[in-house]
Amino acid sequence: MKYKEKLIENFFKFCASITIFTTIGIIAVLLFESISFFRDVSIFEFLTDTQWTPLFSEKHFGILALVSGTFLTAAIAIAVALPIGLTIAIYLNMYAPKSFRKTLKPFLEILAAIPTVVYGFFALTIVTPFLQTIYPDLETFNSLSAGIVMGIMIIPFISSLSEDALYAVPKSLKLAAFGMGSTRFQTAFKVMVPAASSGIIVSVILAISRAIGETMIVAIAAGQQPQLTLNPTVPVQTITSFIVQVSSGDAPQGSVEYKTIFAAGLTLFLFTFTLNSVSFWIKKKYQEKYE
Amino acid sequence: MNNFQKNKLIDHSFKILGMLFTFLGILILAILIYNIVKVGYTRINWTFLTSLPSRKPENAGIYTAIIGTLDLMLLTVLFAIPVGVGAGIYLEEYAKKSKLSSLLEINISNLAGVPSIIYGLLGLGVFVRFFNFGGSILSGSLTLSLLILPIIIVATREAIKAVPHSLKEASFALGASKWQTIKNVVLPSSFGGILTGIILSLSRAIGETAPLIVVGAMAYVPFVPQSIFDTFSVLPMQIFNWTTRPQQGFAIAAAGAIIVLLLITFVMNGIAVYFRNRWQKKLQ
Numbered sequence: 001m002k003y004k005e006k007l008i009e010n011f012f013k014f015c016a017s018i019t020i021f022t023t024i025g026i027i028a029v030l031l032f033e034s035i036s037f038f039r040d041v042s043i044f045e046f047l048t049d050t051q052w053t054p055l056f057s058e059k060h061f062g063i064l065a066l067v068s069g070t071f072l073t074a075a076i077a078i079a080v081a082l083p084i085g086l087t088i089a090i091y092l093n094m095y096a097p098k099s100f101r102k103t104l105k106p107f108l109e110i111l112a113a114i115p116t117v118v119y120g121f122f123a124l125t126i127v128t129p130f131l132q133t134i135y136p137d138l139e140t141f142n143s144l145s146a147g148i149v150m151g152i153m154i155i156p157f158i159s160s161l162s163e164d165a166l167y168a169v170p171k172s173l174k175l176a177a178f179g180m181g182s183t184r185f186q187t188a189f190k191v192m193v194p195a196a197s198s199g200i201i202v203s204v205i206l207a208i209s210r211a212i213g214e215t216m217i218v219a220i221a222a223g224q225q226p227q228l229t230l231n232p233t234v235p236v237q238t239i240t241s242f243i244v245q246v247s248s249g250d251a252p253q254g255s256v257e258y259k260t261i262f263a264a265g266l267t268l269f270l271f272t273f274t275l276n277s278v279s280f281w282i283k284k285k286y287q288e289k290y291e
Numbered sequence: 292m293n294n295f296q297k298n299k300l301i302d303h304s305f306k307i308l309g310m311l312f313t314f315l316g317i318l319i320l321a322i323l324i325y326n327i328v329k330v331g332y333t334r335i336n337w338t339f340l341t342s343l344p345s346r347k348p349e350n351a352g353i354y355t356a357i358i359g360t361l362d363l364m365l366l367t368v369l370f371a372i373p374v375g376v377g378a379g380i381y382l383e384e385y386a387k388k389s390k391l392s393s394l395l396e397i398n399i400s401n402l403a404g405v406p407s408i409i410y411g412l413l414g415l416g417v418f419v420r421f422f423n424f425g426g427s428i429l430s431g432s433l434t435l436s437l438l439i440l441p442i443i444i445v446a447t448r449e450a451i452k453a454v455p456h457s458l459k460e461a462s463f464a465l466g467a468s469k470w471q472t473i474k475n476v477v478l479p480s481s482f483g484g485i486l487t488g489i490i491l492s493l494s495r496a497i498g499e500t501a502p503l504i505v506v507g508a509m510a511y512v513p514f515v516p517q518s519i520f521d522t523f524s525v526l527p528m529q530i531f532n533w534t535t536r537p538q539q540g541f542a543i544a545a546a547g548a549i550i551v552l553l554l555i556t557f558v559m560n561g562i563a564v565y566f567r568n569r570w571q572k573k574l575q
């Protein structure tokens with residue numbers, strides 16, 4: 001009996017430890033192949049060269065060209081999602097009737113449940129042609145359309161998490177502001193948003209991390225031309241869509257092309273890991289403020 | 292206009308803006324679905340569902356993609372559910388407050404934020420190359436299992452947390468052991484919450500494309516996989532491939548496949564919401 005109890009506990013412990021092995025596995029795989037990559041390519045070139053052409057005969061390995069595409073699309077996405085998402089969060093928390101909130105929230109959350117490949121199709125075949133009617137010089141593949149659609153995808157992400165943060169603010173603060181004669185708008189922006197700021201910042205950081213790691217929308221709609229540019233109307237390539245491009249072809253194992261995806265992946269992992277850690281730290285630090 | 296009226300006006304304008312943005316989100320959802328259905332509905336018929344992929348768009352079907360998706364999900368369920376639920380039980384019921392348990396917690400929250408394509412690279416390095424499973428269904432489902440593990444663990448923990456303490460104490464008072472209590476009291480009363488989490492995580496897995504491309508899922512599989520070591524395609528992979536082709540016929544086929552994928556996703560989310568509501572009512 002006792003033996004059986006111990007066995008079961010150990011099985012559960014093993015299950016939990018798989019998550020640790022996953023992290024170790026990710027870091028090991030990325031480091032192992034990247035070290036081998038950096039034997040062929042100097043880190044200096046990797047960080048300073050402005051061209052990224054590992055698949056051409058004249059090879060350049062400047063990750064900046066991919067990083068710029070990654071951050072350009074992510075910045076457009078956040079520019080769309082932050083104002084809309086935050087406004088929705090404040091509206092649902094301060095203005096909307098309770099029943100309204102209950103029916104609308106699941107609808108918004110459907111936006112987050114749609115597979116990203118579907119959003120990619122939407123960006124390429126619907127949003128880009130529509131934007132071209134307004135701005136004819138927009139190229140078929142561009143970061144604008146990909147960024148906007150990615151922004152739409154992360155709206156519920158920001159609105160849900162920010163709404164949770166607003167909801168956690170003690171009612172007494174809200175009532176005190178109303179008691180002083182503040183309007184809902186004044187209460188929202190002078191009391192609620194500052195009080196919930198750590199939660200809102202966490203939601204934005206997580207949204208940025210999501211946007212940086214998003215793959216299918218940019219792989220389909222943003223193009224495959226790595227270039228150091230801030231122009232949203234021309235094709236760019238992100239870190240993620242480069243990995244997709246190489247994986248869709250057949251780069252032989254051990255070749256430089258094969259190793260580049262791990263070096264690119266390591267760069268991406270470092271970005272998202274930093275963002276996630278910062279958000280976790282903020283959450284832990286400010287979580288118990290009102291408890 | 293005095294200050295009072297000005298503040299009132301700002302307040303009211305913001306309310307309208309908030310309403311507009313909320314409906315904008317829902318409007319975009321409607322536009323997306325409308326446009327895809329408009330393009331793709333002509334392909335929705337039995338032949339499309341039961342035809343192999345083809346180089347001619349009008350003959351192309353999604354049979355191998357659907358079978359591939361089903362096979363992959365079946366294996367993913369087999370791997371991810373026991374491990375995910377087990378890890379959740381361990382963290383809630385067994386783990387003591389220690390450095391190790393807080394490390395596990397930080398680690399899981401970090402894993403939830405790792406981009407899916409990185410899981411693809413993990414799968415490529417570990418399952419495809421190191422264990423030599425190749426670009427097979429087995430590699431794909433192991434990779435997806437690791438990807439959805441954090442979701443299942445978090446859902447399991449939330450569900451177990453919601454079980455009233457009194458129930459557990461009653462069970463212990465009757466002389467039940469820890470495992471007996473978990474098996475007979477904790478799991479049955481948290482079942483609804485765990486099930487919701489599992490369905491949502493599977494609905495996520497069904498839509499994943501990026502990690503499977505890296506692991507080596509094929510865009511063109513003209514046969515039904517016979518074993519877990521065979522190459523495979525899945526619905527999102529087929530959609531991605533058709534979307535990137537220049538012929539209009541493939542765009543229509545892609546829209547058709549998207550309708551099928553969205554239907555599956557929406558049904559799964561609907562079922563999850565249904566179970567969640569029923570379970571929450573039962574808890575109260």
